[in-house]
Amino acid sequence: MRVEPDTFMNAQSAASAIKPKDEGFRESDGRLRQLFCFWQFNGDNTDFCNQHCPYCYGGSRAQKSLKHRWIGGIDKWTRAFERLDRDIYFNLSYGEPMGGNGFYEVIDVIGDHMNWECNIITNLSYFPERLLKSKLAKDRRVYVHASWHPLGGGVWEEFTKHLLMLQDADIPTMVMYLFYPPQIERWREYWKWLDAHNIRTCVRRFVGYYDGKLYPFVYSPEIRNFLYAIVQPKTRKYGIDLHDPHGNICTAGKDMILVHYDGSVGLCADAPQTAFRFNLFDEHFRLREGPVQCPTHLCGGDYGLLHMYDPKLPNELPPDEPLWHDCFIAQTEKITGGGKQPVIYPKRAEMEKWLRKLD
Ligand code: SF4
Numbered sequence: 001m002r003v004e005p006d007t008f009m010n011a012q013s014a015a016s017a018i019k020p021k022d023e024g025f026r027e028s029d030g031r032l033r034q035l036f037c038f039w040q041f042n043g044d045n046t047d048f049c050n051q052h053c054p055y056c057y058g059g060s061r062a063q064k065s066l067k068h069r070w071i072g073g074i075d076k077w078t079r080a081f082e083r084l085d086r087d088i089y090f091n092l093s094y095g096e097p098m099g100g101n102g103f104y105e106v107i108d109v110i111g112d113h114m115n116w117e118c119n120i121i122t123n124l125s126y127f128p129e130r131l132l133k134s135k136l137a138k139d140r141r142v143y144v145h146a147s148w149h150p151l152g153g154g155v156w157e158e159f160t161k162h163l164l165m166l167q168d169a170d171i172p173t174m175v176m177y178l179f180y181p182p183q184i185e186r187w188r189e190y191w192k193w194l195d196a197h198n199i200r201t202c203v204r205r206f207v208g209y210y211d212g213k214l215y216p217f218v219y220s221p222e223i224r225n226f227l228y229a230i231v232q233p234k235t236r237k238y239g240i241d242l243h244d245p246h247g248n249i250c251t252a253g254k255d256m257i258l259v260h261y262d263g264s265v266g267l268c269a270d271a272p273q274t275a276f277r278f279n280l281f282d283e284h285f286r287l288r289e290g291p292v293q294c295p296t297h298l299c300g301g302d303y304g305l306l307h308m309y310d311p312k313l314p315n316e317l318p319p320d321e322p323l324w325h326d327c328f329i330a331q332t333e334k335i336t337g338g339g340k341q342p343v344i345y346p347k348r349a350e351m352e353k354w355l356r357k358l359d
Contacts, residue, residue, distance in 0.1 A: 042100025053152030
C-alpha cells in the first residue's frame with residue numbers, strides 16, 4: 001500500500017457566463033456540475049514549497065528557487081482549459097501556490113472567466129494583498145484553504161494576520177490542521193484563537209510513519225474516536241481506515257482531473273500518473289465520457305471521495321455530517337455562511353468534549 005501523508009473545471013464567453021455558486025454545485029441527479037481541476041501549475045507534488053514540514057512526502061525540506069512554473073504561456077493554457085467546455089473549479093495546490101511564478105497570471109485568468117472559480121491551498125506565508133484586489137475576490141469566486149504548519153517553519157503571527165486580511169475581504173477561508181503526532185495537542189491553542197475570530201477550521205489525520213509507527217492506524221482510541229466523530233461515514237472508511245478503493249466506480253477523468261505543469265493529465269491526486277488521454281494541449285484531448293474503475297489503493301482526499309461511489313455508503317451530504325466537505329469550502333459556504341457569518345460546527349459538542357480532556 002502506498003502510504004503518504006494527508007495533504008490534502010469549458011469556458012463560455014463572459015456575456016453568457018453564470019456564477020457557478022449561484023447555480024449550486026450539483027445537477028438535479030446529484031452529480032457534481034463543475035469540473036474539479038487540480039492544476040499543478042508550479043510543479044509536481046510539493047516541489048517549490050517554502051516550508052519544511054517534517055511530515056511532507058514531497059521532500060520540500062529546503063527553500064526552493066521558486067523559479068519553477070508551467071510550460072508555455074498563459075494564453076495557451078487558457079485556450080486549453082476553454083476547450084474543455086465546462087464550468088471549472090480549479091484547485092491550486094502542491095508546493096506553495098502563492099509562491100509559484102505566475103501565480104497572479106493564473107488568478108487573473110480564472111477571474112476573467114465568470115464560470116471558473118478556484119480554491120487555493122496555501123500556507124499563507126505570502127502577503128495576499130494582490131489577491132484581495134483581484135476580480136476573483138471581488139466576485140467572491142475564490143476560497144482559501146489555509147494549512148497551518150507549526151513544525152514546518154510557519155509564523156503564527158504572520159499566518160493569523162493574513163487570515164484576518166482574507167476575512168476582512170470576505171473571502172471564505174478555512175484553516176486545516178494536520179494531526180501529526182507531535183503537534184496534536186497544540187491544536188487546542190490554535191482552535192481557541194480561530195474560534196474566537198470566527199474562522200472555520202478542521203483537522204485531518206496523518207498518514208505515514210512517526211516514531212516507527214504507522215499512522216493513522218496507531219492513533220489512540222480517544223483521538224480515533226474524535227476523528228470519527230467529526231467526519232461522515234465515507235471519510236471514516238476511506239480517509240481514516242484507509243480502505244482500498246481499487247476497482248470502485250469513480251468519475252475522475254470525467255468530472256475531476258489533475259493537470260501537471262507540462263499539460264499532462266491524470267485522474268486525481270491519488271492516481272496522479274494515470275494519464276488517460278493525450279495532453280491538455282492536444283486539440284483532440286477530451287474528458288472521459290463515463291466513469292473509471294479506480295486504479296489505485298488509497299483515496300485520501302475529500303475531493304476524490306466526492307467522485308467515487310461506494311454502493312454501501314451515501315454519496316450525498318447528510319445534514320448532520322457536513323464536515324466531510326470541509327475541504328470543499330465553496331460547498332460549506334452554505335453551512336458556514338461564508339467569510340463573515342458565524343461559523344456553525346454541527347459536531348461542536350464532540351470537539352469540545354475532546355478538547356476538555358486536554359485541559
Ligand atoms: S476512487 Fe479516489 S483514488 Fe480512485 S480514481 Fe477516484 S478519486 Fe482517484
